[in-house]
Amino acid sequence: MGYSHAVRQSVLKKVLPPEGRSISEVSRETGVNEQTIRNWIKRSKTGILADGNQDSCPRFLTPKEKYQLVVEAAGIDDEQLGGFLRERGLHSEHITIWDQELRDMIDNKNDKQDKENKALKKKVKELEKELQRKEKALAEAAALLILKKKLDALTREHEDD
Known part of the structure; x- marks a missing residue:
C-alpha cells in the first residue's frame, strides 16, 4: 500500500x-x-x-490543527469554502465532524470538572464539620482545665485554714 x-x-x-x-x-x-x-x-x-x-x-491531523481549520472555515463565505477545502484536501464533512468532536471534548472536560468540583466541595464541607467538632472539643477541654485549676486553688485554701 x-x-x-x-x-x-x-x-x-x-x-x-x-x-x-x-x-x-x-x-x-x-x-x-x-x-x-x-x-x-x-x-x-x-x-x-x-x-x-x-x-x-x-486522518493524521492533531486536535489543535483540526480546531484551527474549523475556526478558519467558520470565517469563510459558503462560496469560498469550497476552494478553501480543496486547497487543503478536505471535504465539508471533515469540518462538521471535527466541530462535533471538539464540542464533545469540551463537554466531557466540563463534566469532568463539574464532578471534581462537587467532590472537592463535599470534602471541604466534611473538613469544616470535623474542624468545628474539634474546636468544640478543644474549648471543652480548656474549660475543664480552668475548672480543675480553680478547684485545686480552692482546695489549697481550705487546707491552709
Missing part, C-alpha cells in the same frame, strides 16, 4: 524533532508499520524523500 506524500510528511513531523515522539507510538496512532517509518526517516535524511510543504492528510 502506497502512502501519499502528505501522510509521510505528517508521520515524519511527529517522529522527527521538535516533536520527537517514539516510532512505536506514532505507528500505533497512525497505523503505519514501524519499519516503514524507519525507511522514511532514512530517506528523508539522505534527501531521497522530497521535503514538500503540503498539508497533512485529514
Whole structure:
C-alpha cells in the first residue's frame, strides 16, 4: 500500500524533532508499520524523500490543527469554502465532524470538572464539620482545665485554714 506524500510528511513531523515522539507510538496512532517509518526517516535524511510543504492528510491531523481549520472555515463565505477545502484536501464533512468532536471534548472536560468540583466541595464541607467538632472539643477541654485549676486553688485554701 502506497502512502501519499502528505501522510509521510505528517508521520515524519511527529517522529522527527521538535516533536520527537517514539516510532512505536506514532505507528500505533497512525497505523503505519514501524519499519516503514524507519525507511522514511532514512530517506528523508539522505534527501531521497522530497521535503514538500503540503498539508497533512485529514486522518493524521492533531486536535489543535483540526480546531484551527474549523475556526478558519467558520470565517469563510459558503462560496469560498469550497476552494478553501480543496486547497487543503478536505471535504465539508471533515469540518462538521471535527466541530462535533471538539464540542464533545469540551463537554466531557466540563463534566469532568463539574464532578471534581462537587467532590472537592463535599470534602471541604466534611473538613469544616470535623474542624468545628474539634474546636468544640478543644474549648471543652480548656474549660475543664480552668475548672480543675480553680478547684485545686480552692482546695489549697481550705487546707491552709
